[in-house]
């Protein structure tokens with residue numbers, strides 16, 4: 001990946017969002033104060049997911065490779081998240097996923113792009129974690145795809161939106177524990193259309209146990225990916 005400065009949104013896009021803001025002024029997703037999607041007070045309460053963490057799955061750990069990763073050997077090379085899940089970071093994810101507030105995606109995607117440009121894992125395409133067709137139709141969009149497109153716009157890395165497809169089945173959030181999430185994720189994804197070979201960046205809003213990213217990484221590797229990385233906005237724990 002060639003590092004590139006975070007690109008500004010097009011003039012038309014900025015004029016449109018300004019026009020929307022004058023009709024529906026944004027309010028803070030966390031404290032409801034008018035003005036911005038995350039106000040200054042809430043912004044300083046967001047906790048960045050920083051070291052010491054496992055260099056593979058990015059959970060808090062004194063070891064560079066945590067016990068969990070030594071035992072499970074995930075298919076991804078490494079995962080990074082911008083924020084610890086909680087407070088205003090959790091409220092942003094919920095606004096995007098459950099309140100239909102797609103307008104927060106540029107804000108979140110730009111933060112993720114900033115992390116990617118500093119991290120430089122060397123990827124040839126960005127792959128959003130797909131969501132089941134029925135849920136996507138209800139919501140009107142796949143939040144991971146919106147984030148992937150924002151990251152692509154900011155970094156110049158192409159987005160392979162259909163490289164993985166979601167099979168019909170129970171959603172991950174319905175699973176009671178990690179073992180159930182891993183079993184459910186194992187058969188939930190299949191290879192779709194997209195580039196074969198190269199290194200890929202999986203994008204999702206939140207990492208919980210890593211079961212979804214691991215299952216998606218296995219799918220990409222089964223069709224020839226050399227390395228698979230993951231990037232999420234938030235990480236639980």
Ligand SMILES: [Zn+2]
Nearest residue numbers: 028031039042
């Ligand atoms: Zn606030």
Ligand SMILES: [Zn+2]
Nearest residue numbers: 054057066069
């Ligand atoms: Zn780990």
